[in-house]
Amino acid sequence: MCDSQIYEALCAELQSTYHCHTAILYGSRARGDCDATSDVDVIAFRHAGGQLRIAAPWNGVFLDLFVHATDDQAEPGWIRIHGGRVLFQQGTFGDQVLARVRSQYDAGPATISTTEIAFRKAWSEKMLRRAGKGDAEGDYRRHWLLFSLLEDYFEVRGLWYLGPKQALRTLANIDTSHSEVFKRALSPCASLEAIQEAVAVTFGCRRFPDHQHRLHDA
Incomplete structure (x- = not known):
């Protein structure tokens, strides 16, 4: 299936099976920087039936679907749909x-x-320090630290963190030297020194101009 066929089939299923009146595509497929491994990220709304969460293979792609009730209040996590596009809607919902x-x-x-x-x-x-133990626990803590650092980098600077793909691309745009630090730290064979450098730049707390918190536009 090509993308247009995927979206057409998805819209039909959302309407007929889940009785949704509105659906919004977001993430890399809405931005246009997706690849063959990219999820189909969708938030949809319906008048009855309540909330539903589906994360599963679907028609050759991985579908990540959140269904909400029409009167659900916006949650902080909805920031992830910024830059999305409407697939179908009731009125202007x-x-x-x-x-x-x-x-x-x-x-x-x-x-x-x-x-x-x-x-x-x-x-x-x-x-x-614990990542240097050289055992399974140390390796676990190494990965845990790396998972947290990128999000911390953005949050301590008052910038939106909208997921790793967008964050890494934005970092390359706003600070090439720090981007290279993270590339070295995230390498599978990275040394502890490389990760230590990522910790150092993360908490250097150098802020960017206020307009640069708009990561989607970076």
Whole structure:
């Protein structure tokens, strides 16, 4: 199936099987930077039946679907649908959802306190030490630290973190030297020194101009 056939079949199933009146495609497929491994990320709405979560292979792709009730209030996690596109909608319902998300996005993320930043920095340094143990637990902590660092990098600077693909691309746009630091740290054969450098740049806390919290536009 080509993309247009996938979306056509998905819309039909959302309407006939799940009785959805609105569906919004978001993520890499909405942005146009998807590849063969990219999920089909969709949020949909229906008048009856309540919430539903589906994450499973579907027609040769992986479908990541959130179904909400029409009157569900927007959640903080809905920021991920910023930049999405309406597949079908009742009236202007989908457009209104995206407009509310855009307002949230433009307002920027909540500010993290200096106390919280200091805590995360101390935790990262502790995890780095334990990652050097050379056993399975140390390796686990190494991966745990790397998983957290990229999100921390954005959050301590007051920037939206919208997932690894978009974050890494945005980092390359706003700071090439820090992007290279993360590339080295995320390499499967990275040294502890490379990861230590990523910890250091993460908590250097250099902020970017306010307009750069709009990661979708970076």
